[in-house]
Amino acid sequence: MEYELGRSFLLRAPEDAELVSFINEFAEKKGIRMGIFNVIGSLKKAKIGYFDTNEGKYTVIELNETHELIATMGNISLKDGKPFAHVHAVLGDEKGNAKGGHLVEGVIFVAEIFIQELIGEPLERKPQESGLALWDEERT
Amino acid sequence: MEYELGRSFLLRAPEDAELVSFINEFAEKKGIRMGIFNVIGSLKKAKIGYFDTNEGKYTVIELNETHELIATMGNISLKDGKPFAHVHAVLGDEKGNAKGGHLVEGVIFVAEIFIQELIGEPLERKPQESGLALWDEERT
Amino acid sequence: MEYELGRSFLLRAPEDAELVSFINEFAEKKGIRMGIFNVIGSLKKAKIGYFDTNEGKYTVIELNETHELIATMGNISLKDGKPFAHVHAVLGDEKGNAKGGHLVEGVIFVAEIFIQELIGEPLERKPQESGLALWDEERT
Numbered sequence: 001m002e003y004e005l006g007r008s009f010l011l012r013a014p015e016d017a018e019l020v021s022f023i024n025e026f027a028e029k030k031g032i033r034m035g036i037f038n039v040i041g042s043l044k045k046a047k048i049g050y051f052d053t054n055e056g057k058y059t060v061i062e063l064n065e066t067h068e069l070i071a072t073m074g075n076i077s078l079k080d081g082k083p084f085a086h087v088h089a090v091l092g093d094e095k096g097n098a099k100g101g102h103l104v105e106g107v108i109f110v111a112e113i114f115i116q117e118l119i120g121e122p123l124e125r126k127p128q129e130s131g132l133a134l135w136d137e138e139r140t
Numbered sequence: 141m142e143y144e145l146g147r148s149f150l151l152r153a154p155e156d157a158e159l160v161s162f163i164n165e166f167a168e169k170k171g172i173r174m175g176i177f178n179v180i181g182s183l184k185k186a187k188i189g190y191f192d193t194n195e196g197k198y199t200v201i202e203l204n205e206t207h208e209l210i211a212t213m214g215n216i217s218l219k220d221g222k223p224f225a226h227v228h229a230v231l232g233d234e235k236g237n238a239k240g241g242h243l244v245e246g247v248i249f250v251a252e253i254f255i256q257e258l259i260g261e262p263l264e265r266k267p268q269e270s271g272l273a274l275w276d277e278e279r280t
Numbered sequence: 281m282e283y284e285l286g287r288s289f290l291l292r293a294p295e296d297a298e299l300v301s302f303i304n305e306f307a308e309k310k311g312i313r314m315g316i317f318n319v320i321g322s323l324k325k326a327k328i329g330y331f332d333t334n335e336g337k338y339t340v341i342e343l344n345e346t347h348e349l350i351a352t353m354g355n356i357s358l359k360d361g362k363p364f365a366h367v368h369a370v371l372g373d374e375k376g377n378a379k380g381g382h383l384v385e386g387v388i389f390v391a392e393i394f395i396q397e398l399i400g401e402p403l404e405r406k407p408q409e410s411g412l413a414l415w416d417e418e419r420t
Contacts, residue, residue, distance in 0.1 A: 003148040008283040008398060010314065010355060011418040025420040034150065036178070036254045038316070038353050040368040042331055050234045051182055053206055053249065061236035066333055070368045070380040071211040071230065071351040073178050075150060075252055086252065088180040088210045090230050090238055090351065090370050090380060094330045096341035098238035098370055098378035100230060101208040109333065110414060112355055112366065114316045118148055134250060138151040140165040143288040174290065176318070176394045190348055190374045191322055193389065201376035211351040211370065213318050215290060215392055226392065228320040228350045230370050230378055238378035240370060241348040258288055274390060278291040280305040 001138065003034065006117030013111040019043070019072075020087050020105055023113070027076050027083035034118040037085070039072035041110035046091060049102035056131030060104055067091035069111065070098065076115075079125040079133055141278065143174065146257030153251040159183070159212075160227050160245055163253065167216050167223035174258040177225070179212035181250035186231060189242035196271030200244055207231035209251065210238065216255075219265040219273055281418065283314060286397030293391040299323070299352075300367050300385055303393065307356050307363035314398040317365070319352035321390035326371060329382035336411030340384055347371035349391065350378065356395075359405040359413055 007030070013022045023037060044066050049058030074087040090100035125133035147170070153162045163177060184206050189198030214227040230240035265273035287310070293302045303317060324346050329338030354367040370380035405413035 001149065001151055003150060005145060005148055005285060008285055009281065010283060010316070010357075010398060010403065011281055012403075012415040014417045014419055022420065029420050036150065038178075038318075040353055040355070040366065048232070048236050050208055050232060050236060051206075052234065059234055063236075066331075068330055068368065068381040071353055071370050073180055073211055073213075073353075075180070075254065077150075086180065088208065090211050090232075090378070092328070092330060092370075092379070092381040094332065094339055096328050096330060096343075096379040096381050098230070098380045099232070099236040100210040100238045101232040101236050110412065112415070114355065118150060123150065123152075132250065135152040135252070137154045139154055140162065140169050141289065141291055143290060145285060145288055176290070178318075188372070188376050190372060190376065191346075192374065193346055199374055203376075213320055213351055213353075215320070215394065217290075226320065228348065230351050230372075238370070239372070239376040240350040240378045241372040241376050258290060263290065263292075272390065275292040275392070277294045279294055280302065280309050 001121055003118035003120040006119040009115040011113055013108055013113055015108055017108050018105050019108055019111055020085055020103060023085040032076055032117045033083055033122045035076040035115055037074055037115040039111050039113045041069045041112050043067055043069050043106040044109045046106040047104040049104045066109055067093055077123040141261060143258035143260040146259040149255040151253055153248055153253055155248055157248050158245050159248055159251055160225055160243060163225040172216055172257045173223055173262045175216040175255055177214055177255040179251050179253045181209045181252050183207055183209050183246040184249045186246040187244040189244045206249055207233055217263040281401060283398035283400040286399040289395040291393055293388055293393055295388055297388050298385050299388055299391055300365055300383060303365040312356055312397045313363055313402045315356040315395055317354055317395040319391050319393045321349045321392050323347055323349050323386040324389050326386040327384040329384045346389055347373055357403040
């Protein structure tokens with residue numbers, strides 16, 4: 001789907017807030033229905049998900065020490081009529097080893113967030129047989 | 141090189157398509173000559189490359205299980221007169237361990253792709269002594 | 281904070297330049313006070329940092345072999361009145377294993393850099409008790 005570029009935001013989210021909820025709440029408050037974002041910073045703890053196609057659900061890996069939030073990217077679209085952030089994140093431990101996956105939740109130490117609003121027909125997430133909620137496919 | 145922002149696209153690529161080819165075909169179909177993109181999702185299998193500077197070619201690492209496609213970024217420019225996507229990707233396994241490099245190819249389970257077209261003088265990839273095809277360097 | 285989109289740049293930085301300094305110098309030369317960027321390529325060597333909240337400083341991990349620069353993202357804002365790039369990077373070795381964190385410095389083999397200028401009230405980094413230099417928090 002083709003979009004126009006809307007508003008751009010760069011900000012630091014509050015320490016101890018939960019990152020995924022923060023992005024959802026920010027989008028709702030600002031009226032952002034579609035967008036993309038990225039984040040760098042550090043998380044005090046995190047739950048990352050690996051989608052198990054056999055089980056049809058996410059396996060959750062818990063990281064209970066502070067990790068660098070190295071590369072976080074995602075998009076905002078509609079789910080059940082409300083803005084919904086889909087967030088993926090790479091995290092690094094004190095030896096620099098990288099872990100990552102779908103970000104289920106993360107408690108912020110530092111989060112510098114860039115959000116770019118997209119203007120146009122919203123994409124809507126719909127439940128699939130796989131267990132995921134996805135947009136319709138677009139073919140070339 | 142300085143560019144204007146062109147069209148913006150957010151879409152879900154089809155399951156079982158090959159991600160690198162999909163981006164190349166999408167760019168060609170839409171007439172995108174320059175751009176940047178990022179992707180999140182999940183790949184059923186992937187080949188990632190590490191460029192070996194001694195050998196002058198990519199060592200290829202094959203991942204044959206489904207991995208989260210955590211952070212994928214790249215650019216579109218011209219190679220042999222056609223749009224060419226240079227794609228790097230971080231992938232995560234069921235324990236959250238991250239692997240990555242140059243994405244040689246990846247079979248899509250889910251791929252949510254953002255593409256931003258750039259308008260201006262195209263950068264062209266030219267073969268180098270190193271074995272890579274690169275743009276001219278730009279100095280500050 | 282809300283911004284307008286300014287100039288867009290896509291370029292290849294010179295081999296053997298240091299990546300963080302290059303972005304800072306590029307921003308200063310072009311008069312970019314706020315922005316975001318991402319980079320893909322390969323580094324000959326790199327120092328990555330993990331912020332140790334107990335020590336209030338970065339633990340530095342040195343990577344002395346060539347690594348793929350898989351996913352690099354960051355932002356430009358003001359520190360001591362000058363443009364300052366905050367850079368995070370995921371790097372991959374010859375087996376595809378990923379490491380990463382805050383990029384302290386990296387010697388470029390190849391670096392393809394996208395920079396998007398943001399126009400508006402600049403964010404300024406101010407020293408915190410934690411030892412980091414951060415923007416003010418923004419609440420939803």
